[in-house]
Amino acid sequence: MDNSFRQPHRVAAFYQAISEFIEERRDAKLKGQEGEAAEKLAAKYDYRTWLADAARRVSQIQAVTHVLKATHPDAKGSSLHIPPETLGQRTEVGSHLLGEAFAEDVVGNAAALDVYKLLKLEVDGKRLLDWLQEDDPSLLAALDTDESVAQEWAEAFKALVRPPAAPVSHVLAKQVYWCVSGEPTDNAGFHLLQPMFSSSLAHEVHGRINEARFGESNKEARQAYYKRQEHPVPYAEYRGLAARKLGGTKPQNISQLNSERGGVNYLFASLPPQWRQSGERRLMSSEAVMRHFRRYEGVNGLLKALIKLLKNDPDSTMETRKKREEIERALGESLVAFGCTVRHSREPGWTRDPDCQLVECEQLWLDPERANLPPRPESEQADMTFQQALEWKDWPQEVANRFGSWLNNILHNAGVPVGDTEAAHWARQALVDSDWPSRWRRPAAQVTATQEVSNG
Structure with a gap:
């Protein structure tokens, strides 16, 4: 020395x-x-x-x-020390991305x-x-x-950091026979591979997920997101997680880092990607509005409840009428909320897109502020027509009629006997209960009365 x-x-x-x-x-x-x-x-x-x-x-x-016992706690083969910087660099996510700063x-x-x-x-x-x-x-x-x-x-x-004298696998280790000869019938033409659990990578992933779930910074960003407020830090969220517990009540028997994680190892959802268009694009087709309304919060459950009530053919009692009216009112309120959600989540004028195939009444309902935009030189006549249609106040009735026809069609397909009288009733309820913008809302007294719906 x-x-x-x-x-x-x-x-x-x-x-x-x-x-x-x-x-x-x-x-x-x-x-x-x-x-x-x-x-x-x-x-x-x-x-x-x-x-x-x-x-x-x-x-x-x-x-x-890389820890062997993470595969099976009774496996007695070799664990490995492979510094990430010595691994080949690939485009996939793996231990090689940890660099020199690894646990x-x-x-x-x-x-x-x-x-x-x-x-x-x-x-x-x-x-x-x-x-x-x-x-x-x-x-x-x-x-x-x-x-x-x-x-x-x-x-x-x-010597704490040392390679095993001779790497050894074990019957309880995860093993894969990999054909290297190109002849699957040649028993000698296979390599026996043993995939290893990268504890260093799992520890890094665990830390990032916990920071997103419980970290103060992400908590503030999440609150800002739900309040629709600006925030300097991006909001991160991991959905569809599962947790695998390694080591049971003695996670230290697997490894030290596993003990520090309390045995918790997060698993991401192994699902194929679901390609989704933007919200605006999904509402562009001619039949999109009511289709998406059905998927709106609680609407499908209300439809099922209404179908069940009417298919049971209950007696025409006050109780039956009350139940039906409660469902009708809830559907009307959902229609209100759906319209507000669409209007508040999109910039005025989104229905000007050439790909928009919504009927005029739905454009007026879901994009009324478009009328306040300056007319486009190339589409001045169309924009002026839109403004006039908005003031004519006929479009709420047209939307209500489309709602009544849509609901009638659902009930008919479910085996409930309905006709024009019922469609008019659903439309009237939508028109009366729905919160159209105040300057376009029609008073209930102006709605033409029609026959009550069947079954009470």
């Missing part, structure tokens, strides 16, 4: 960090202990005694990046994990293990005044 590179203040810093770690463990063990038993236990936590024992026990654990895991005898906790203590921004791998003379001097003993312990601690 070259004493010229020792720095007394750094030696003291290393010694203090190690001493405090050992003392904390000693104090935790001595709680409730007294007399001779306490003295014997305290002796084990003498600075030199504990380090000597730690240097012996470190061989029982190994630093890894090392530790496997082996859980009773020796305290040695790893010592080695990951940080002094001057680096772990003790990193300083040992650099043969830092100040740290070696802090280990022991006897240079040979300090060097012996340092070599033992550095």
Whole structure:
């Protein structure tokens, strides 16, 4: 050891960090202990005694990046330490993306994990293990005044990161036969592959997901999103997650990082992508509006309730009429909410798109503020016609009639006997109950009365 590179203040810093770690463990063990038993236990936590024992026990654990026991807790093959920067760079998401800033895991005898906790203590921004791998003379001097003993312990601690003598698989490991000869009937033309669980990658994913779920910054961004307010930080959300628990009640038996995660390992939904058009595009076709209204919050449930009520052919009682009217009113309120949602979620003038095939009354209903936009030079006549149609106030009745026909068609297909009288009733209810913009809403008294719907 070259004493010229020792720095007394750094030696003291290393010694203090190690001493405090050992003392904390000693104090935790001595709680409730007294007399001779306490003295014997305290002796084990003498600075030199504990380090000597730690240097012996470190061989029982190994630093890894890929953990075998994550596949099966009773698998007894090899785990691997593969630094991400040594892996080939690919376009797919994988361990190679972690670079130099990755979390090392530790496997082996859980009773020796305290040695790893010592080695990951940080002094001057680096772990003790990193300083040992650099043969830092100040740290070696802090280990022991006897240079040979300090060097012996340092070599033992550095062996925490070591390759297996000979990689070994196990019957409980996940294994895949991969044809390399191109002849599936040739038994000798296969390689036996063993996919390995990347604990370092799982730990990074776990941290990002937890930050999105519980982090204060993302919480504020999420609240701003739901309040439709601006926020400087993007809002992140992971949906369709599942969690696999590894190790049961003893996650430390799988690995150290698995223990830090409480055994929780998140799984993303393995589903094919669902390609979706933008909301505006989905509302462009001629039959889109009522189709999307049916998928609006609670509408399909209301339809099922109405179908069930009418198909049961109940007696014409006040109770039956009350139930039916409650469903009708809820459908009318849903129609209101649907219209408001569409109007408030789109910029005025979205129905000017050449691909828009909505009938005029639906354009007037869902995009009324378009009338306040300046006419387009190339479509001045169409825009003027739109403004006039809005003021003529005929379009609410037309929308209500389309709603009545749509509801009648659903009931008819469900086997409920309905006709023009029922369609007129649904339309009248939509017109009376729906909250059309105030300057276009017709008073209920102006609605022509029609015969009550069948069955009460």
